Every structure is written in C-alpha cells, then in structure tokens.
Amino acid sequence: MVAAVAATTANTAADVAPELLLGVAVDIVVRGSDSFASSLFGIESRFGQLVAVAILNVIVWVIESATDYVAARLWRGLSQSVEHDLRVETYANVQQLDVSWHEGSAPGRVLSVISEDINQLERFLDVGARVILHTFWTVIFVGAVFAATSWQLTLLAFLPVPIIVWGSIRFQRVLEPLYKAVREAAGEVSATVSANLGGLTTIKAFTAEEREIERVRGVSDAYREANRDAIRRSAAFVPLIRMAILAGFTSTLLLGGWFVLEGRLEIGLYTVLVFMTQRLLWPLTDLGETLDLYQRAMASTRRIFALMGERGQQQPGPATLPGPVRGRLELRDIRFGYADGPDVLRGLNLVVPAGETHAIVGATGAGKSSVLRLVLRFSDPREGSVELDGVDVRELTWDSLRGVIGYVSQDVFLFHGTIRDNIAYGRPDATDAEVHEAARLAEAARFIEATADGYDTVVGERGLTLSGGQRQRIALARAILRDPAVLVLDEATSAVDNETEAAIQRSLARVTSDRTALIVAHRLSTVRDADRIWVLAEGRVVEAGTHDELVAAGGLYSGLWAVQTGMAQAGDRLSD
Incomplete structure (x- = not known):
C-alpha cells in the first residue's frame, strides 16, 4: 500500500510537469534571451533553450511512464491480495458455520458473495482507489502552481471543486440503496441458477425446462431493472461535472487573458494556467465512474462483512477426549426440535455401550436421523445431554468429537475427483494399501477394479457417474479408512438393491465387530443382528431389545417386520 501510494504520487507529479514545460517553451519563443529558461539553464540561444526543455520533457515522460507501470502493478497486486484474503477468510467462516445455518441459507446466495461480491470489491481497488489518489495529488500540485501565481485565478479555477465534492457526496447517498438492490438482485440470480443446476434431473423428469427458464428470466430481468435504475442516476453525474469544469475553465481563460493584456501576467505562465485548469478539473470527470465503482464495491463489502460476521449456534468446546477412546454413547433426557x-x-434416553452395534428404527418422522444429528453435534438439544465416553459433546473440540466418528449419510456426497481421493478424504495421508483394504472391507474393491482406471477413475460431480450402491460402498470405505471408534450410518441401504444390501451387511458385520456402531435403518433386515434395537415413535423410545425379542413381543417393531417381510399380507389372506 505504501509503495503503491508513493508510485502514484510520483506519477501524478510527472504527469503535471509537461504543462509547466509547455509554459517554459512558450516563454522561450516569446521572450527569447530574457526567458525563464535562459536564467535556469544559462543558455543564450533560443533553440538551445528549447533543446534543453525537450530533453527535460523526455526525462519527465520516462519517469511518468515508469511510475505508471509500477503503480499499476502495485495496485493490481494489492487488489488481488485483498481479494484472495477476503475470499479465503469468508469461506473459512462459512465452513465453520453449523449445519443448521447452511440448511436455512441458499447456497447460491453464499456463492454470490464469495465470488461476485468479492470480485466487485477487487475491481474498485484495482481502478478506483488509484483514481481517487491521483485526483487528490493533482489538486494539490496544480493548486500549488496557481497559489504561487495569482490568488484571483486560484479562486476561480478552484471554485467548481467544492461543488463537485458536494455533488459526489449527494450522489453517493442517492446511489447507495440502488446498488444495494443491485447486489441483492445479483444474489437472487445466482441462487436461482445454482438451485436449478442442482435439480436438473428433476426439472427434466417433470418437463419443467420452459418454466424454469421463465423463472431465471424473471430474476435476471429484476437484476437488469435494478441496474438500469442505478445507471440512470449515475450516468447523470459526469455531465453535471462537465458543466462545473466549463465554468472554471472559462473563468481562467477570460481572467488570465485579461491579466496578460494588462501586462500583469506573462504569456508563458498564462499558457501554463490554462492547461493546468484543464489538468485540475478534467480528472474530476473520472469521479463519475469511480463513484459508480465505489458504490457497487460498498454494497458488496457490506454483504461480505455480513457473511463474515455470521456465527453458528454450535461452537466447539475446549475439551479433548482422554485416550484411548472407547466409544460409549449416551443420550439423557433429550428434548430436541428444529428452529422454532x-x-x-x-x-x-438411549445408551450404546462401547463396542456394541445398536440400531434405531421407526416410522418416517419418528426422529431417527435427529438422534444422529445430536451425536455428530450438527445440532444441540433443547434439553438434556449427549455424552461420548462420559463427556458432554458440547464440551469437546470438533477434532476430538468428529475425529473419532465415521459417518455414512443417506445422501452420499462424493467430490469431483478419483475414487482413491474420495476414499482417502478422511485420511489424505493414507497409503494405497490402506485405501485398497478399506475398499475390500466395504465390498467395493471388486467393482472399483473392474473399471478402466481402477482407483484412478474420476467419479464426476457428486459421484453421479456411479450407481447409488457404489456410492454407498465408497462412502463406507471412506468411513472405515478413518478407523473410527464410533461408526454412524444413516439409512446406508435405503436406496440399494438386494445384492448391494447383502454386500453392505457383510461389510458391516466385519467392520463393527470391534467398534461402537449406531445405525439408523428403514430396512429392518439390515439391523436384525444388532446387539440392541431401539424403536422410536413420535420422538420417544417405545421398545428396545434384540430382533428376536422385539418380534416375539408383538409390538410396533413386530408389525414393521411383518409388513417388510410380507407376513402381514399373508396373515390377512389366511384370515379372509
């Protein structure tokens, strides 16, 4: 910043100097041996004086060009650094926000801030800051020349400046809400397009392409209209400045000419002042464009800092789990709900002893997945506590809590990259042998090795080049590779065929033999071998026991089992 300011200052001084040299040249032509250059250079010949002025002019232009290059490099480098730092810091804060915050925010709007708004600020820092500084130093340098010459001309030349400054402030206040509306409209466009691209298969399945095109056209038109309103106001700024410049330039031209005719001002100095007036006032026309960039940047900056200032409800605790982690889970007197x-x-109330496999089952909406959210601390309970090895999870750091848990969600997310990258996501330093072993345990090795590139196969965005069962097994391998003390699975076989379900069941039997496992399941066949099954209904535990115990009890679980195995239908036919 200091170097950029220094370079711009030197560049402005060199930029103003040619007008002074032009006045010296005119003075040489008019006055000859009595000119200012004659006494300055000690040269009698007019042509010799002009040669000296020409050489000095070349030096000034070289300095102006060099400092312009340096200033441009420095300002652009500074703007890129600020852009980089802001993007990383904003993303880092977004990454730290809890799952509940993200569930209530449109990803497209967040993306709009991190991408478009930060780019808008970068454009202002790249151009606008330099223009403002250049204009400031131009006023200082030109003002010094005028002040040393004539206070009357100084007054007339600088008379438009306060008017222009006052007009700039007024325009800022007018433009501020307009550009806020522009940035909000831009965020709406980004959110709509992002959501539509994410749901492209649904749009096509329901032949809703035209409807969604109209939706995007609507938000884009709102963005266009917001921009038009802002442009209509900002475009009026430069013509008004030009009128103020005309008044100052005309005053200097007439009053300075009169001083020359009266013999009160040298013609060379008059030439300097006429050109200096233009040099003083003309850069102020750039204030229109600069003001436009500034207001856009300020609207973006407010959105950036608002996002950076967001804080999630879940904050990590200070404690770490004492080793070795056994994996005992306990939920005590839990009362939990979403938002309001x-x-x-x-x-x-639910207890999973260390090393056992427990399952949670129940009808849709019973609260099964909510239990897992609390264990992973994606949410906190309204009342009660969740404990891991006797420590409240709210007291633990994220690494201490989630670092010992392997998680496989119902909606598996794979990153764009290779199969190996996705398996090793939880342990980037894992060896190829460890990755292959995790894939074998997850019953994924066979289909991976059958692909053309094996573990180097690129799976595409969200793993869409793979089947649902293949994605589930890669996700399971990813959790296994982490070697967690606790394995948490949310409907891991909900969208797979019978063969894949059998493969996942074999895998689970192996990997849960020496660790705690908590499994939410819709298919009861997946968890029939669990050490204990918890049956939920309306947010409460209504039954608990082994598969055989629950079937024999004839309660809710028995009914669910009968429906899933076809026994209920068979019984109905027999009774008929």
Whole structure:
C-alpha cells in the first residue's frame, strides 16, 4: 500500500510537469534571451533553450511512464491480495458455520458473495482507489502552481471543486440503496441458477425446462431493472461535472487573458494556467465512474462483512477426549426440535455401550436421523445431554468429537475427483494399501477394479457417474479408512438393491465387530443382528431389545417386520 501510494504520487507529479514545460517553451519563443529558461539553464540561444526543455520533457515522460507501470502493478497486486484474503477468510467462516445455518441459507446466495461480491470489491481497488489518489495529488500540485501565481485565478479555477465534492457526496447517498438492490438482485440470480443446476434431473423428469427458464428470466430481468435504475442516476453525474469544469475553465481563460493584456501576467505562465485548469478539473470527470465503482464495491463489502460476521449456534468446546477412546454413547433426557418448530424428540434416553452395534428404527418422522444429528453435534438439544465416553459433546473440540466418528449419510456426497481421493478424504495421508483394504472391507474393491482406471477413475460431480450402491460402498470405505471408534450410518441401504444390501451387511458385520456402531435403518433386515434395537415413535423410545425379542413381543417393531417381510399380507389372506 505504501509503495503503491508513493508510485502514484510520483506519477501524478510527472504527469503535471509537461504543462509547466509547455509554459517554459512558450516563454522561450516569446521572450527569447530574457526567458525563464535562459536564467535556469544559462543558455543564450533560443533553440538551445528549447533543446534543453525537450530533453527535460523526455526525462519527465520516462519517469511518468515508469511510475505508471509500477503503480499499476502495485495496485493490481494489492487488489488481488485483498481479494484472495477476503475470499479465503469468508469461506473459512462459512465452513465453520453449523449445519443448521447452511440448511436455512441458499447456497447460491453464499456463492454470490464469495465470488461476485468479492470480485466487485477487487475491481474498485484495482481502478478506483488509484483514481481517487491521483485526483487528490493533482489538486494539490496544480493548486500549488496557481497559489504561487495569482490568488484571483486560484479562486476561480478552484471554485467548481467544492461543488463537485458536494455533488459526489449527494450522489453517493442517492446511489447507495440502488446498488444495494443491485447486489441483492445479483444474489437472487445466482441462487436461482445454482438451485436449478442442482435439480436438473428433476426439472427434466417433470418437463419443467420452459418454466424454469421463465423463472431465471424473471430474476435476471429484476437484476437488469435494478441496474438500469442505478445507471440512470449515475450516468447523470459526469455531465453535471462537465458543466462545473466549463465554468472554471472559462473563468481562467477570460481572467488570465485579461491579466496578460494588462501586462500583469506573462504569456508563458498564462499558457501554463490554462492547461493546468484543464489538468485540475478534467480528472474530476473520472469521479463519475469511480463513484459508480465505489458504490457497487460498498454494497458488496457490506454483504461480505455480513457473511463474515455470521456465527453458528454450535461452537466447539475446549475439551479433548482422554485416550484411548472407547466409544460409549449416551443420550439423557433429550428434548430436541428444529428452529422454532415443535419437539421432534421428547424425553429420549438411549445408551450404546462401547463396542456394541445398536440400531434405531421407526416410522418416517419418528426422529431417527435427529438422534444422529445430536451425536455428530450438527445440532444441540433443547434439553438434556449427549455424552461420548462420559463427556458432554458440547464440551469437546470438533477434532476430538468428529475425529473419532465415521459417518455414512443417506445422501452420499462424493467430490469431483478419483475414487482413491474420495476414499482417502478422511485420511489424505493414507497409503494405497490402506485405501485398497478399506475398499475390500466395504465390498467395493471388486467393482472399483473392474473399471478402466481402477482407483484412478474420476467419479464426476457428486459421484453421479456411479450407481447409488457404489456410492454407498465408497462412502463406507471412506468411513472405515478413518478407523473410527464410533461408526454412524444413516439409512446406508435405503436406496440399494438386494445384492448391494447383502454386500453392505457383510461389510458391516466385519467392520463393527470391534467398534461402537449406531445405525439408523428403514430396512429392518439390515439391523436384525444388532446387539440392541431401539424403536422410536413420535420422538420417544417405545421398545428396545434384540430382533428376536422385539418380534416375539408383538409390538410396533413386530408389525414393521411383518409388513417388510410380507407376513402381514399373508396373515390377512389366511384370515379372509
């Protein structure tokens, strides 16, 4: 910043100097041996004086060109650095926000801030800051020349400056809400397009392409209209400045000419002042464009800092788990709900001893996945506590809590990259042998090795080049490779065929033999071998026991089992 300011200052001084040299040259032609250059250079010949002025002019132009290059490099480098730092810091804050915050925010709007708004600020720093500084130093340098010459001309030449400054401030206040509306409209466009691209298969399946095109056209038109309103106001600024410049230039031209005719001002100095007036006032026309960039940048900056200032409800605790981690889980008197909605879990108590495999089952909306959210601390309970090895998870750091948990979600997310990269996501330093072993344990090695590039196969965005069962097994391998003390699975076989389900069941039997596992399942066949099955209904535990115990009890679980195995339908036919 200091170097950029220094370079711009030197560049402005060199930029003003040619007008002074032009006045010296005119003075040489008019006055000859009595000219200012004659006494300055000690040269009698007019042509010799002009040669000296020409050489000095070349030097000034070289300095002006060199400092312009240096200033441009420095300002652009500075703007790129600020842009980089802001983008990383903003993304880092977004990354730290809890899952609940992200669920309530449109990803497209967040993307708009991190991408478009930060780029808008970079454009101002690249151009606008330099223009403002250049204009400031021009006023100082030109003002010094005028002040040394004539206070009357100084007054007339500088008379438009306060008017222009006042007009700039007024325009800023007018433009501020307009550009805020522009940035909000831009965020809406980004959010709509992002959401539509994410749901492209659904749009095509329901032949809603034209409807979504109209939706995008609508938000884009709102963005266009917001821009038009802002442009209509900002475009009026430069013509008004030109009128003020005309008044100052005309005053200097007439009053300075009169002083020359009266013999009160040398013609060379008059030439300097006429050109200096233009040099003083003309850069102020750039204030229109600069003001436009400034207001856009300020609207973007407010959105950037608003996003950087967001804080999630879940903050990490200070404690770490004492080793070795056993993996005992306990939920005590849990009452939990989403946002301001009703309770989803009501007085829930659940214990998973270390090393055992427990399952949570129940009808849709019973609160099964909510239990896993609390264990992973994606959300906190309204009442009660979740404990891992006797320590409240709210007291633990993220690494201490989630670092010992392997998680496989119902909606598996794979990153664009190779299969190996996705398996090793939780342990980037894992060896190829460890990756291959994790794939074998997850029953994924066979289909991976059958692909053309094996573990180097690129899976595409969200892993869409793979089937649902293949994605599930890669996700399971990713969790296994981490060697977690606790394995958490949310409907891991909900969208797979019978063969894939059998493969995942074999894999689970191997990998859960020496670790704690908590499994949410819709298919009861997946968890029939669990050490204990917890049956939820309306946010409460209504039954608990082994598969055989629950079937024999004839309760809710028994009914679910009968429906899934076809026994209920068979019984109905027999009774008929």
